[in-house]
Amino acid sequence: MQKLYHTALCVCIVLIATGCSDNESKLHQARLVAFGTLVDISTWGVDDDVAEQAVAAVESTFNKIDHTWHAWHPSDLTQIDTQLAKGEQVELDADKIAFFKKAMRLADASGELFNPAIGKLIALWGFNQDDRPQGPPPDPAAITSLLALHPSMDDLIITDTTLKSSNPAVRFDFGGYAKGYAIDQAMAVLRARGIDNAIINAGGDLRAIGVHGDRPWRIGIRHPRNPGIIASVETSGDESVFTSGTYERFFEYDGVTYHHIIDPRDGYPAKHTLSVTIIYDDAATADTAATALVVAGPELWQKTAAQMGITQVMLIDDQLTVYMTPAMAKRIHFEIDPPPKVIIGDVS
Amino acid sequence: MTRADFLVAMLALGMLPLLYNRYWEEPVEGEDAEIMAGDDKKLKVSLNTNRRLNIEGPLGTSVLEVQDSRIRFVSSPCRGKQCIHSGWLQNTGDFAACLPNHISVTVRGNNRHYDAINF
Numbered sequence: 001m002q003k004l005y006h007t008a009l010c011v012c013i014v015l016i017a018t019g020c021s022d023n024e025s026k027l028h029q030a031r032l033v034a035f036g037t038l039v040d041i042s043t044w045g046v047d048d049d050v051a052e053q054a055v056a057a058v059e060s061t062f063n064k065i066d067h068t069w070h071a072w073h074p075s076d077l078t079q080i081d082t083q084l085a086k087g088e089q090v091e092l093d094a095d096k097i098a099f100f101k102k103a104m105r106l107a108d109a110s111g112e113l114f115n116p117a118i119g120k121l122i123a124l125w126g127f128n129q130d131d132r133p134q135g136p137p138p139d140p141a142a143i144t145s146l147l148a149l150h151p152s153m154d155d156l157i158i159t160d161t162t163l164k165s166s167n168p169a170v171r172f173d174f175g176g177y178a179k180g181y182a183i184d185q186a187m188a189v190l191r192a193r194g195i196d197n198a199i200i201n202a203g204g205d206l207r208a209i210g211v212h213g214d215r216p217w218r219i220g221i222r223h224p225r226n227p228g229i230i231a232s233v234e235t236s237g238d239e240s241v242f243t244s245g246t247y248e249r250f251f252e253y254d255g256v257t258y259h260h261i262i263d264p265r266d267g268y269p270a271k272h273t274l275s276v277t278i279i280y281d282d283a284a285t286a287d288t289a290a291t292a293l294v295v296a297g298p299e300l301w302q303k304t305a306a307q308m309g310i311t312q313v314m315l316i317d318d319q320l321t322v323y324m325t326p327a328m329a330k331r332i333h334f335e336i337d338p339p340p341k342v343i344i345g346d347v348s
Numbered sequence: 349m350t351r352a353d354f355l356v357a358m359l360a361l362g363m364l365p366l367l368y369n370r371y372w373e374e375p376v377e378g379e380d381a382e383i384m385a386g387d388d389k390k391l392k393v394s395l396n397t398n399r400r401l402n403i404e405g406p407l408g409t410s411v412l413e414v415q416d417s418r419i420r421f422v423s424s425p426c427r428g429k430q431c432i433h434s435g436w437l438q439n440t441g442d443f444a445a446c447l448p449n450h451i452s453v454t455v456r457g458n459n460r461h462y463d464a465i466n467f
Contacts, residue, residue: 031384031452038445038452042463130448131428204467212463220441222467228439232462241466248467277466 026213030055034062035182036130037203043190044197044212054193058186058200065182069099071119071173072128081119081172084165092163100158102284103177107153109308110292113300115264117151119171125269127249127260128173135253143267152264175260180242180287183207187283205242205290207283208235220335224274224316229335231314233279240283244290245275261294270295272318279312279328289313298323306347313347316340381419381437383412384452395419395438395455405449412453424449441465 028043028051041058043051068076076096083090092100107114119128124142126133149169157164174181183200187207190198197210199217208217216234223230224245233241246269249260263270276293280286289310296304298317305313305325314332315323322342324332329344383391385403393401393414400422401412408425418438421431426448434444437455441462445452 033445033447033450033452036447038443038447040464132430132433199464201464201466204465206464206466208464217463218461220462220465222441222465227442229441229462229465243466245467 032059034059035066035179035202040199040201042199043195044210046195050193054190054195057189057193061186061189062182065178065185068096069174069178071175077172077174080163084163084170085168087168089162089164091161097158097160097163099181100156100163103174104153104156104158106177106285106288106308110288110304111307112152112264113295113304114176114288114292115152116172116174116177117153117155117170118262118264119173120151120169121146121262121264121267122173122175123171125258125262126251132249133251135251135258137253137258147267176244176291177284177288179203179205180240180283180285183240183283205283205287207240209238221277223336225320231332231334233331233333238281239279240281240286241277241279242283242286242290243275243277244294246270246273246294247275261291263295270297272297274316274318274320276301277314278310279331280310302345302348311347380456381414382454382456386450403451405446405451407449410446410449410451419453419455421446421453424451
Protein backbone atom coordinates (compact mmCIF):
# COMPACT_ATOMS: atom_id res chain seq x y z
CA MET A 1 0.00 0.00 0.00
CA GLN A 2 2.78 2.35 0.94
CA LYS A 3 4.61 1.57 -2.30
CA LEU A 4 1.50 2.38 -4.25
CA TYR A 5 1.11 5.64 -2.37
CA HIS A 6 4.73 6.68 -3.02
CA THR A 7 4.47 5.77 -6.66
CA ALA A 8 1.24 7.77 -7.05
CA LEU A 9 2.82 10.81 -5.44
CA CYS A 10 5.89 10.64 -7.69
CA VAL A 11 3.69 10.22 -10.75
CA CYS A 12 1.74 13.35 -9.74
CA ILE A 13 4.97 15.36 -9.49
CA VAL A 14 6.15 14.13 -12.87
CA LEU A 15 2.77 14.86 -14.42
CA ILE A 16 2.85 18.43 -13.13
CA ALA A 17 6.28 18.96 -14.64
CA THR A 18 5.63 17.30 -17.96
CA GLY A 19 2.21 18.91 -18.22
CA CYS A 20 3.89 22.32 -18.18
CA SER A 21 6.47 21.15 -20.65
CA ASP A 22 3.77 19.95 -22.99
CA ASN A 23 2.12 23.36 -22.90
CA GLU A 24 5.41 24.96 -23.93
CA SER A 25 6.04 22.43 -26.65
CA LYS A 26 2.58 22.92 -28.13
CA LEU A 27 3.55 26.46 -29.08
CA HIS A 28 5.35 26.66 -32.41
CA GLN A 29 6.85 29.99 -33.41
CA ALA A 30 8.49 30.96 -36.68
CA ARG A 31 9.74 34.20 -38.15
CA LEU A 32 10.33 34.97 -41.78
CA VAL A 33 11.08 37.98 -43.92
CA ALA A 34 8.27 38.54 -46.40
CA PHE A 35 6.28 41.42 -47.80
CA GLY A 36 9.11 43.77 -46.93
CA THR A 37 8.69 43.12 -43.24
CA LEU A 38 9.10 40.52 -40.52
CA VAL A 39 6.30 38.03 -40.27
CA ASP A 40 5.87 36.08 -37.03
CA ILE A 41 3.68 32.99 -37.08
CA SER A 42 2.64 31.34 -33.82
CA THR A 43 0.56 28.19 -33.70
CA TRP A 44 -0.63 26.27 -30.71
CA GLY A 45 -1.46 22.60 -30.42
CA VAL A 46 -0.07 21.67 -33.82
CA ASP A 47 2.63 19.08 -34.52
CA ASP A 48 5.95 20.67 -35.44
CA ASP A 49 6.09 19.17 -38.92
CA VAL A 50 2.55 20.36 -39.70
CA ALA A 51 3.38 23.82 -38.35
CA GLU A 52 6.59 24.02 -40.38
CA GLN A 53 4.80 23.05 -43.58
CA ALA A 54 2.12 25.64 -42.82
CA VAL A 55 4.76 28.33 -42.27
CA ALA A 56 6.29 27.50 -45.65
CA ALA A 57 2.85 27.78 -47.27
CA VAL A 58 2.27 31.15 -45.54
CA GLU A 59 5.63 32.41 -46.79
CA SER A 60 4.72 31.37 -50.30
CA THR A 61 1.36 33.19 -49.99
CA PHE A 62 3.00 36.40 -48.78
CA ASN A 63 5.58 36.27 -51.57
CA LYS A 64 2.92 35.72 -54.22
CA ILE A 65 0.84 38.66 -52.98
CA ASP A 66 3.97 40.81 -52.74
CA HIS A 67 4.84 40.06 -56.37
CA THR A 68 1.27 40.83 -57.40
CA TRP A 69 0.53 44.02 -55.47
CA HIS A 70 3.86 45.71 -54.77
CA ALA A 71 3.52 49.43 -55.49
CA TRP A 72 7.04 50.19 -56.69
CA HIS A 73 8.89 46.96 -57.37
CA PRO A 74 7.97 45.54 -60.80
CA SER A 75 4.70 43.69 -60.17
CA ASP A 76 1.30 42.96 -61.67
CA LEU A 77 0.15 46.20 -60.05
CA THR A 78 2.82 48.37 -61.66
CA GLN A 79 1.88 46.76 -64.98
CA ILE A 80 -1.79 47.61 -64.34
CA ASP A 81 -0.75 51.20 -63.49
CA THR A 82 1.08 51.50 -66.80
CA GLN A 83 -1.83 50.16 -68.84
CA LEU A 84 -4.45 52.28 -67.09
CA ALA A 85 -2.34 55.43 -67.52
CA LYS A 86 -2.38 54.76 -71.29
CA GLY A 87 -6.15 54.56 -71.17
CA GLU A 88 -6.17 50.82 -71.81
CA GLN A 89 -8.64 48.35 -70.39
CA VAL A 90 -7.02 45.61 -68.29
CA GLU A 91 -8.20 42.01 -68.11
CA LEU A 92 -8.01 40.68 -64.56
CA ASP A 93 -8.66 37.34 -62.88
CA ALA A 94 -11.35 36.89 -60.22
CA ASP A 95 -8.94 37.30 -57.28
CA LYS A 96 -7.64 40.63 -58.56
CA ILE A 97 -11.14 41.88 -59.32
CA ALA A 98 -12.20 40.95 -55.77
CA PHE A 99 -9.13 42.76 -54.40
CA PHE A 100 -10.03 45.96 -56.31
CA LYS A 101 -13.73 45.77 -55.48
CA LYS A 102 -13.07 45.46 -51.78
CA ALA A 103 -10.59 48.36 -51.89
CA MET A 104 -13.19 50.46 -53.74
CA ARG A 105 -15.86 49.64 -51.15
CA LEU A 106 -13.55 50.53 -48.27
CA ALA A 107 -12.35 53.74 -49.90
CA ASP A 108 -15.96 54.78 -50.43
CA ALA A 109 -16.95 53.87 -46.84
CA SER A 110 -14.02 55.89 -45.49
CA GLY A 111 -15.18 58.98 -47.35
CA GLU A 112 -11.99 58.69 -49.46
CA LEU A 113 -9.79 59.22 -46.38
CA PHE A 114 -8.34 55.89 -47.46
CA ASN A 115 -7.49 56.59 -51.09
CA PRO A 116 -5.14 54.07 -52.72
CA ALA A 117 -5.33 55.97 -56.03
CA ILE A 118 -2.91 58.65 -54.78
CA GLY A 119 0.21 56.66 -55.54
CA LYS A 120 1.74 59.64 -57.35
CA LEU A 121 1.38 61.76 -54.23
CA ILE A 122 2.99 59.05 -52.09
CA ALA A 123 5.83 58.91 -54.63
CA LEU A 124 6.18 62.70 -54.53
CA TRP A 125 6.85 62.43 -50.79
CA GLY A 126 9.39 59.68 -51.39
CA PHE A 127 7.55 56.97 -49.50
CA ASN A 128 7.40 54.66 -52.52
CA GLN A 129 10.88 53.26 -51.99
CA ASP A 130 12.59 50.77 -49.74
CA ASP A 131 14.91 53.40 -48.27
CA ARG A 132 13.94 56.14 -45.87
CA PRO A 133 13.32 59.41 -47.78
CA GLN A 134 15.94 62.05 -47.13
CA GLY A 135 13.79 65.11 -47.89
CA PRO A 136 13.29 67.92 -48.56
CA PRO A 137 9.48 67.75 -48.57
CA PRO A 138 7.86 68.23 -51.99
CA ASP A 139 7.31 71.61 -53.60
CA PRO A 140 3.82 72.80 -52.48
CA ALA A 141 3.00 73.65 -56.10
CA ALA A 142 3.63 70.03 -57.12
CA ILE A 143 1.28 68.82 -54.37
CA THR A 144 -1.41 71.28 -55.45
CA SER A 145 -1.08 70.19 -59.07
CA LEU A 146 -1.53 66.52 -58.20
CA LEU A 147 -4.50 67.20 -55.92
CA ALA A 148 -6.17 69.20 -58.70
CA LEU A 149 -6.31 66.01 -60.79
CA HIS A 150 -8.44 64.31 -58.07
CA PRO A 151 -7.30 60.71 -58.53
CA SER A 152 -9.69 58.41 -56.68
CA MET A 153 -11.14 54.92 -56.72
CA ASP A 154 -14.33 56.47 -58.12
CA ASP A 155 -12.42 56.91 -61.38
CA LEU A 156 -12.34 53.14 -61.91
CA ILE A 157 -14.72 51.33 -64.18
CA ILE A 158 -14.78 47.71 -63.08
CA THR A 159 -16.61 44.63 -64.33
CA ASP A 160 -16.25 40.99 -63.31
CA THR A 161 -13.26 40.63 -65.62
CA THR A 162 -11.95 44.07 -66.55
CA LEU A 163 -10.67 47.33 -65.09
CA LYS A 164 -10.37 50.74 -66.69
CA SER A 165 -9.70 54.23 -65.39
CA SER A 166 -11.23 57.49 -66.51
CA ASN A 167 -8.41 59.45 -64.86
CA PRO A 168 -4.79 59.09 -66.04
CA ALA A 169 -3.61 60.55 -62.72
CA VAL A 170 -4.62 57.34 -60.94
CA ARG A 171 -1.65 55.36 -59.70
CA PHE A 172 -2.12 52.76 -57.01
CA ASP A 173 -0.43 52.36 -53.66
CA PHE A 174 -2.21 49.81 -51.52
CA GLY A 175 -0.27 50.53 -48.35
CA GLY A 176 -2.93 50.41 -45.62
CA TYR A 177 -4.78 47.55 -47.30
CA ALA A 178 -2.47 45.02 -48.99
CA LYS A 179 -0.83 43.84 -45.76
CA GLY A 180 -4.23 43.18 -44.22
CA TYR A 181 -5.32 41.37 -47.38
CA ALA A 182 -2.15 39.26 -47.26
CA ILE A 183 -2.73 38.34 -43.61
CA ASP A 184 -6.31 37.31 -44.44
CA GLN A 185 -5.09 35.10 -47.27
CA ALA A 186 -2.34 33.61 -45.11
CA MET A 187 -4.78 32.86 -42.30
CA ALA A 188 -7.02 31.07 -44.79
CA VAL A 189 -4.01 28.91 -45.66
CA LEU A 190 -3.58 27.94 -42.00
CA ARG A 191 -7.30 27.23 -41.64
CA ALA A 192 -7.25 25.02 -44.72
CA ARG A 193 -4.55 22.95 -43.01
CA GLY A 194 -6.73 22.39 -39.96
CA ILE A 195 -4.96 24.96 -37.78
CA ASP A 196 -7.44 26.64 -35.47
CA ASN A 197 -5.14 28.36 -32.96
CA ALA A 198 -2.67 30.82 -34.47
CA ILE A 199 -1.40 34.35 -34.80
CA ILE A 200 0.01 35.85 -37.98
CA ASN A 201 1.82 39.07 -37.12
CA ALA A 202 3.21 40.98 -40.10
CA GLY A 203 5.28 43.96 -39.05
CA GLY A 204 3.21 44.55 -35.93
CA ASP A 205 -0.25 44.03 -37.44
CA LEU A 206 -1.96 40.76 -36.84
CA ARG A 207 -4.87 38.40 -37.05
CA ALA A 208 -5.39 35.85 -34.29
CA ILE A 209 -7.62 32.78 -34.25
CA GLY A 210 -8.47 30.47 -31.39
CA VAL A 211 -6.51 30.42 -28.16
CA HIS A 212 -3.15 29.70 -26.59
CA GLY A 213 -4.02 26.51 -24.77
CA ASP A 214 -6.36 27.33 -21.91
CA ARG A 215 -6.14 31.10 -22.26
CA PRO A 216 -6.70 33.72 -24.96
CA TRP A 217 -3.87 35.14 -27.06
CA ARG A 218 -2.45 38.24 -25.32
CA ILE A 219 -1.44 41.20 -27.45
CA GLY A 220 0.70 44.10 -26.26
CA ILE A 221 0.13 47.43 -28.03
CA ARG A 222 3.30 49.48 -28.29
CA HIS A 223 3.39 53.03 -26.92
CA PRO A 224 3.32 55.48 -29.87
CA ARG A 225 5.90 57.81 -28.41
CA ASN A 226 7.81 56.07 -25.61
CA PRO A 227 9.52 52.68 -25.52
CA GLY A 228 7.45 49.79 -24.23
CA ILE A 229 3.82 48.75 -24.15
CA ILE A 230 0.96 51.19 -23.54
CA ALA A 231 -1.89 48.71 -23.35
CA SER A 232 -2.84 45.12 -23.84
CA VAL A 233 -5.82 43.23 -25.15
CA GLU A 234 -6.87 39.59 -25.28
CA THR A 235 -8.28 38.35 -28.56
CA SER A 236 -11.48 36.39 -28.80
CA GLY A 237 -12.31 33.89 -31.53
CA ASP A 238 -11.11 35.28 -34.84
CA GLU A 239 -9.98 38.89 -34.72
CA SER A 240 -7.53 41.28 -36.35
CA VAL A 241 -5.65 43.90 -34.36
CA PHE A 242 -4.16 46.66 -36.49
CA THR A 243 -2.36 49.82 -35.47
CA SER A 244 -1.39 52.61 -37.86
CA GLY A 245 1.12 55.00 -36.37
CA THR A 246 2.79 58.12 -37.63
CA TYR A 247 6.04 56.86 -36.04
CA GLU A 248 6.35 53.88 -38.37
CA ARG A 249 7.90 55.57 -41.42
CA PHE A 250 9.06 59.14 -41.52
CA PHE A 251 11.91 61.47 -42.34
CA GLU A 252 13.20 64.62 -40.74
CA TYR A 253 14.17 67.74 -42.62
CA ASP A 254 15.21 71.06 -41.10
CA GLY A 255 14.01 69.85 -37.71
CA VAL A 256 10.52 68.96 -38.95
CA THR A 257 9.26 65.37 -39.00
CA TYR A 258 7.22 64.20 -41.99
CA HIS A 259 5.48 60.82 -41.65
CA HIS A 260 4.12 58.48 -44.28
CA ILE A 261 0.33 58.64 -43.80
CA ILE A 262 -0.64 61.28 -46.33
CA ASP A 263 -4.01 63.04 -46.03
CA PRO A 264 -5.59 62.78 -49.50
CA ARG A 265 -7.50 66.03 -48.86
CA ASP A 266 -4.52 68.36 -48.56
CA GLY A 267 -1.61 66.20 -49.71
CA TYR A 268 0.36 66.54 -46.46
CA PRO A 269 1.06 64.08 -43.63
CA ALA A 270 -2.02 63.67 -41.41
CA LYS A 271 -2.00 65.89 -38.35
CA HIS A 272 -2.90 65.57 -34.66
CA THR A 273 -2.89 61.76 -34.42
CA LEU A 274 -0.06 59.50 -33.25
CA SER A 275 -1.75 56.15 -33.70
CA VAL A 276 -5.03 54.35 -34.23
CA THR A 277 -5.70 50.78 -33.14
CA ILE A 278 -8.60 48.84 -34.61
CA ILE A 279 -10.02 45.47 -33.68
CA TYR A 280 -12.15 43.95 -36.40
CA ASP A 281 -12.93 40.57 -37.95
CA ASP A 282 -10.93 40.69 -41.16
CA ALA A 283 -7.46 42.14 -41.45
CA ALA A 284 -7.95 44.05 -44.71
CA THR A 285 -10.81 46.11 -43.24
CA ALA A 286 -8.90 46.64 -39.98
CA ASP A 287 -5.83 47.79 -41.92
CA THR A 288 -7.83 50.25 -44.00
CA ALA A 289 -9.79 51.59 -41.06
CA ALA A 290 -6.63 52.19 -39.02
CA THR A 291 -5.14 54.22 -41.88
CA ALA A 292 -8.35 56.14 -42.58
CA LEU A 293 -8.87 57.02 -38.92
CA VAL A 294 -5.33 58.40 -38.58
CA VAL A 295 -6.30 60.79 -41.37
CA ALA A 296 -9.71 61.45 -39.82
CA GLY A 297 -8.05 62.47 -36.56
CA PRO A 298 -9.70 63.39 -33.25
CA GLU A 299 -12.37 65.46 -35.03
CA LEU A 300 -13.72 62.93 -37.50
CA TRP A 301 -12.77 59.48 -36.21
CA GLN A 302 -16.21 58.62 -34.81
CA LYS A 303 -18.02 59.53 -38.01
CA THR A 304 -15.52 57.69 -40.20
CA ALA A 305 -15.59 54.59 -37.99
CA ALA A 306 -19.39 54.54 -38.13
CA GLN A 307 -19.33 54.78 -41.93
CA MET A 308 -16.91 51.86 -42.07
CA GLY A 309 -18.86 49.72 -39.59
CA ILE A 310 -16.02 49.73 -37.04
CA THR A 311 -16.95 49.68 -33.35
CA GLN A 312 -13.63 48.95 -31.60
CA VAL A 313 -11.27 51.92 -31.93
CA MET A 314 -8.48 53.45 -29.86
CA LEU A 315 -7.02 56.72 -31.14
CA ILE A 316 -4.07 58.44 -29.46
CA ASP A 317 -3.59 62.08 -30.34
CA ASP A 318 -0.43 64.18 -30.29
CA GLN A 319 -1.12 65.19 -26.67
CA LEU A 320 -1.23 61.48 -25.75
CA THR A 321 -4.94 61.73 -24.99
CA VAL A 322 -6.65 58.42 -25.71
CA TYR A 323 -10.03 58.36 -27.46
CA MET A 324 -11.88 55.05 -27.33
CA THR A 325 -15.21 53.56 -28.17
CA PRO A 326 -17.06 51.91 -25.27
CA ALA A 327 -16.60 48.53 -26.96
CA MET A 328 -12.82 49.04 -27.07
CA ALA A 329 -12.67 50.47 -23.53
CA LYS A 330 -14.16 47.22 -22.18
CA ARG A 331 -11.22 45.27 -23.59
CA ILE A 332 -8.19 47.54 -23.25
CA HIS A 333 -5.97 47.19 -20.21
CA PHE A 334 -3.46 50.02 -19.78
CA GLU A 335 0.04 48.90 -18.91
CA ILE A 336 1.44 52.32 -17.96
CA ASP A 337 1.21 54.06 -14.62
CA PRO A 338 -0.39 56.54 -14.37
CA PRO A 339 -2.83 55.59 -17.12
CA PRO A 340 -3.37 58.20 -19.84
CA LYS A 341 -6.25 60.65 -20.06
CA VAL A 342 -9.09 58.77 -21.74
CA ILE A 343 -12.14 60.13 -23.55
CA ILE A 344 -14.82 57.56 -24.30
CA GLY A 345 -17.08 58.23 -27.23
CA ASP A 346 -19.16 55.94 -29.38
CA VAL A 347 -19.10 55.95 -33.15
CA SER A 348 -21.75 58.23 -34.60
CA MET B 349 2.95 8.71 8.33
CA THR B 350 6.14 6.72 7.91
CA ARG B 351 9.56 8.26 7.43
CA ALA B 352 9.38 7.39 3.72
CA ASP B 353 6.03 9.20 3.41
CA PHE B 354 7.56 12.22 5.06
CA LEU B 355 10.58 12.19 2.71
CA VAL B 356 8.42 11.97 -0.39
CA ALA B 357 6.15 14.76 0.85
CA MET B 358 9.18 16.96 1.57
CA LEU B 359 10.58 16.18 -1.88
CA ALA B 360 7.28 17.20 -3.47
CA LEU B 361 7.11 20.43 -1.46
CA GLY B 362 10.76 21.15 -2.25
CA MET B 363 10.08 20.89 -5.97
CA LEU B 364 7.24 23.41 -5.94
CA PRO B 365 9.45 26.54 -5.92
CA LEU B 366 11.56 24.99 -8.65
CA LEU B 367 8.52 24.35 -10.81
CA TYR B 368 7.18 27.83 -10.07
CA ASN B 369 10.44 29.46 -11.12
CA ARG B 370 10.72 27.34 -14.22
CA TYR B 371 7.21 27.76 -15.53
CA TRP B 372 5.34 30.61 -13.93
CA GLU B 373 7.66 33.38 -12.74
CA GLU B 374 7.91 36.48 -14.95
CA PRO B 375 11.46 37.00 -16.24
CA VAL B 376 13.28 40.26 -15.63
CA GLU B 377 12.38 42.94 -18.14
CA GLY B 378 14.65 43.18 -21.17
CA GLU B 379 16.96 40.44 -20.00
CA ASP B 380 18.29 39.31 -23.36
CA ALA B 381 18.07 39.83 -27.08
CA GLU B 382 17.27 37.36 -29.79
CA ILE B 383 19.18 37.94 -32.99
CA MET B 384 18.02 36.24 -36.14
CA ALA B 385 20.16 35.96 -39.23
CA GLY B 386 18.31 34.53 -42.18
CA ASP B 387 15.24 32.43 -41.49
CA ASP B 388 16.72 29.89 -39.15
CA LYS B 389 19.92 31.14 -37.50
CA LYS B 390 19.05 32.26 -33.99
CA LEU B 391 21.38 33.76 -31.40
CA LYS B 392 20.42 34.66 -27.85
CA VAL B 393 22.64 37.27 -26.19
CA SER B 394 22.50 38.63 -22.67
CA LEU B 395 22.07 42.38 -22.34
CA ASN B 396 24.08 42.35 -19.14
CA THR B 397 27.48 42.16 -20.83
CA ASN B 398 28.74 45.09 -22.89
CA ARG B 399 30.16 43.94 -26.21
CA ARG B 400 30.08 44.26 -29.99
CA LEU B 401 28.75 41.52 -32.22
CA ASN B 402 29.50 40.96 -35.89
CA ILE B 403 26.57 39.20 -37.56
CA GLU B 404 26.95 37.95 -41.11
CA GLY B 405 24.13 38.35 -43.61
CA PRO B 406 23.84 38.03 -47.38
CA LEU B 407 25.02 41.63 -47.91
CA GLY B 408 27.89 41.47 -45.44
CA THR B 409 28.51 42.17 -41.78
CA SER B 410 26.05 44.00 -39.52
CA VAL B 411 27.57 45.24 -36.28
CA LEU B 412 25.47 45.31 -33.12
CA GLU B 413 26.45 46.88 -29.84
CA VAL B 414 25.29 45.82 -26.38
CA GLN B 415 25.73 48.46 -23.73
CA ASP B 416 24.08 49.14 -20.39
CA SER B 417 21.28 46.59 -20.91
CA ARG B 418 20.52 47.95 -24.39
CA ILE B 419 21.31 46.84 -27.91
CA ARG B 420 21.50 48.66 -31.26
CA PHE B 421 22.68 48.38 -34.83
CA VAL B 422 25.94 50.31 -35.17
CA SER B 423 26.55 49.60 -38.83
CA SER B 424 24.97 47.55 -41.57
CA PRO B 425 25.64 47.17 -45.28
CA CYS B 426 22.10 48.21 -46.31
CA ARG B 427 21.27 51.44 -48.13
CA GLY B 428 18.42 52.79 -46.03
CA LYS B 429 20.06 52.36 -42.60
CA GLN B 430 16.61 52.16 -40.99
CA CYS B 431 18.03 49.57 -38.60
CA ILE B 432 20.55 52.12 -37.33
CA HIS B 433 17.91 54.86 -37.15
CA SER B 434 15.91 52.58 -34.84
CA GLY B 435 18.46 53.43 -32.15
CA TRP B 436 18.77 51.68 -28.81
CA LEU B 437 16.44 48.81 -28.01
CA GLN B 438 15.97 48.14 -24.34
CA ASN B 439 12.39 47.30 -23.53
CA THR B 440 10.77 43.99 -23.94
CA GLY B 441 9.33 43.69 -27.42
CA ASP B 442 11.53 46.39 -28.94
CA PHE B 443 12.93 45.22 -32.22
CA ALA B 444 14.84 46.45 -35.22
CA ALA B 445 15.68 44.76 -38.45
CA CYS B 446 18.00 45.12 -41.36
CA LEU B 447 15.69 43.43 -43.85
CA PRO B 448 18.11 43.66 -46.81
CA ASN B 449 20.72 41.82 -44.75
CA HIS B 450 18.12 39.47 -43.22
CA ILE B 451 19.08 40.31 -39.63
CA SER B 452 16.64 41.18 -36.88
CA VAL B 453 16.97 41.85 -33.17
CA THR B 454 14.20 41.50 -30.60
CA VAL B 455 14.54 42.30 -26.91
CA ARG B 456 13.17 39.44 -24.86
CA GLY B 457 12.09 39.54 -21.26
CA ASN B 458 8.69 39.81 -19.71
CA ASN B 459 7.05 39.91 -23.12
CA ARG B 460 6.43 36.23 -22.53
CA HIS B 461 3.40 37.85 -21.01
CA TYR B 462 2.41 38.80 -24.58
CA ASP B 463 2.02 36.47 -27.50
CA ALA B 464 2.49 39.29 -30.02
CA ILE B 465 3.34 42.97 -30.07
CA ASN B 466 1.11 45.30 -32.07
CA PHE B 467 2.40 48.62 -33.41
